[in-house]
Amino acid sequence: MTLYGVGLGPGEADLVTVRGKRVLENADVVYSPGRLSRSVALEHVSEETIGDLDFPMTKDEAKLRTAWKAAAAEIAPNAREGDAAFVTLGDPNVYSTFGHLRRTLEAFHPDVDLEIVPGVSAVTAFATALGVEIEAGAGLSLREAANGAAPTGPDRMILFKVTDAPATHEGLVDAGYDVTYGRRLFMEQGETLVTADPSALADRDYYTLAYAEKRDLEIDSATAAFARDGGSVDGSSASDDHERT
CATH class of the missing domain: 3.30.950.10 (Tetrapyrrole methylase, C-terminal domain)
Structure with a gap:
């Protein structure tokens, strides 16, 4: 069985990927680290499926480590017995809270299988x-x-x-x-x-x-534009291009 880290995208429910939606719908429990990610997940799963986790709004490393250890202990049994998902806005591997959970699970519950479902960031x-x-x-x-x-x-x-x-x-x-x-x-x-x-x-x-x-950055964008007289940028005509096809 598996714990899926699911990227929900920037916040609109219809920007969740097809794979992410499928994982959420099939998960036995979906864990949410906050109010915004919870509201997006609820567009795809029932409220009974949601497992809320409590993470303190602090920079105290000791309190944060305690909170992540408790979260990992809560999630690990469900990920061993069935499929669980942890949702996060954006992508799970790009400046995401999921990284804390992944490292904690690897340290204290290395037998839990993990899989990442990328999200629009x-x-x-x-x-x-x-x-x-x-x-x-x-x-x-x-x-x-x-x-x-x-x-x-x-x-x-x-x-x-x-x-x-x-x-x-x-x-x-x-x-x-x-x-x-x-x-x-x-x-x-x-x-x-x-x-x-x-x-x-x-x-x-x-x-x-x-x-x-x-400011004043010179941008030389590639283009396939044609000149106004019907000739291409390199001087050949449209009929020349047609003859070459």
Whole structure:
């Protein structure tokens, strides 16, 4: 039997993958680490299937270790006797709470079989939500920007956990970036907001990210466009291309 780490996607119930939905529907118990992931899971399973876990909102490592050890002890018997799922927003292996559980199970319950079901992550979904194209060959760096941090360096960055947008914005602008923010993208809970104005995000929200691109960045995108006179970019005509086919 197996414990499945299931990525629910950014928060809209219909962005759960087909595989993830199938695993949830067949699981004997579905564990949720928080209110938002629970609400998404409930779109696919009955409330009787949900097993809530209590994780303290603290940075105290001793308390966190105790909570994860207790969670692993709760989950392990059910994963040995049947199929269990642990749901998390985004992807289980990308900045996810599931990593804590996986490491704890490996340390104290190594006989539990684990399987990961990837989920759509805001790290990739942001491009659609913000109307951004990351063209082939472009570099993109993922950074954390909690508490006003403004990491710099690459030409393009996606920043997550932007909890102090005004402070982060000031640092990025000074470093030569143009910045667009997205809050609660593809989430059913709360208001979705896309803006270039950091003052609109003055209230702290963990589910805020930013896309930063170096100002005046020269982008040479590949194209298959044709010239206006009917000739192709390389000077040959459309009929020439037809003759070659």
